[in-house]
Amino acid sequence: MIVEPLALRGAALLRGERHRDERGHLRKVLVAGEAREHGLDVSVAEVVTTANEVAGTIRGMHYQVAPATEAKTLWVTDGALHDVLVDLRPDEPTYGQWVGVDLAASDDVALHVPAGLAHGYQTLEDDTRLVYLISASHSPGHARTLRWDDPTVGIAWPLEPTRISAKDREGHPWPPTH
Numbered sequence: 001m002i003v004e005p006l007a008l009r010g011a012a013l014l015r016g017e018r019h020r021d022e023r024g025h026l027r028k029v030l031v032a033g034e035a036r037e038h039g040l041d042v043s044v045a046e047v048v049t050t051a052n053e054v055a056g057t058i059r060g061m062h063y064q065v066a067p068a069t070e071a072k073t074l075w076v077t078d079g080a081l082h083d084v085l086v087d088l089r090p091d092e093p094t095y096g097q098w099v100g101v102d103l104a105a106s107d108d109v110a111l112h113v114p115a116g117l118a119h120g121y122q123t124l125e126d127d128t129r130l131v132y133l134i135s136a137s138h139s140p141g142h143a144r145t146l147r148w149d150d151p152t153v154g155i156a157w158p159l160e161p162t163r164i165s166a167k168d169r170e171g172h173p174w175p176p177t178h
Contacts, residue, residue, distance in 0.1 A: 001031040003038040007099050008087045010114030012040060014073070018108050029075055029110050030133070040112050041071040043135040050130045052079075052123045056162030060120010061086055061146040061155075061171065065178050068142035069115035071135040079128025080104035081121045082158050086146060088176045089116040096174065098155055105129075118146045118176065120168075122157050144178075145171035 002015040014035065019026045035042045050059065061084065064070050074083075086098040102124070103109055113119045115135070145168055148155065152174040 001028060001034045003035065003040070005038075006085070006101070008085055008094050008097065008117060009092060010040065010112075011085055011099065011117060012038065012112045013101065014110040014112055016108040016110065027108055030073055035073075035112065040073075041114065041135050042073055042112070042133065043071070044133045045137045046132075046134040048132040048134060050132070052128045053126060054162050055123050055126050055128075056159045057123045057128075058120065058148050058157065058161050058164045058168065060084065060168060061118035061148055062120060063088060063118040063144050063146065063176070064115075064136070064139060064142045065144055066142075068136060068139035071115050072113040072119060072132050073110055074113070074130050074132045075110040076103045076105045076107070077129045077131055078105050079123060079125040081123050081128050081130070083111055083121040084119070084155055085113055086118040086153055086155070087116070088118055088146075092116075096153065098153055100156070120148055122159060122161070124158065144176065146176050147171040147173050150174045
């Protein structure tokens with residue numbers, strides 16, 4: 001597994017290995033020991049899947065506040081998406097900055113999202129599905145949503161939005177709430 005750091009500390013692409021034979025392939029998505037050597041929290045308290053029917057769907061920008069912060073490692077099993085991370089850590093030089101990466105089922109790539117970042121994505125294809133490994137159990141009282149279209153953050157989504165939940169449309173403006 002190759003760990004490729006992103007511009008926000010602790011965020012990384014995890015490039016897996018695919019082994020092929022006459023039966024098909026086997027893919028290593030995550031090697032926990034290697035990830036930990038790079039300082040990534042790959043603990044697992046929950047495994048979650050999402051399914052999105054329509055291209056252009058936006059989910060996010062979600063995060064959990066202390067004491068229920070969480071790290072996530074995720075990958076696309078069907079379809080493709082544009083994933084976005086926003087740094088909410090005031091002590092980081094990248095506070096308020098965002099990065100976006102495209103992920104697809106055809107890639108051998110997972111994304112690690114450390115605690116302290118808001119996370120969201122927009123589907124690029126119909127029927128896009130993801131798997132998340134989450135380091136802490138969801139705590140509804142600590143769940144927050146940053147507005148997906150906050151002008152101060154200025155996320156450039158690749159498509160015109162087609163579907164957004166009421167919760168995500170009503171997210172908090174910048175700066176984030178703690």
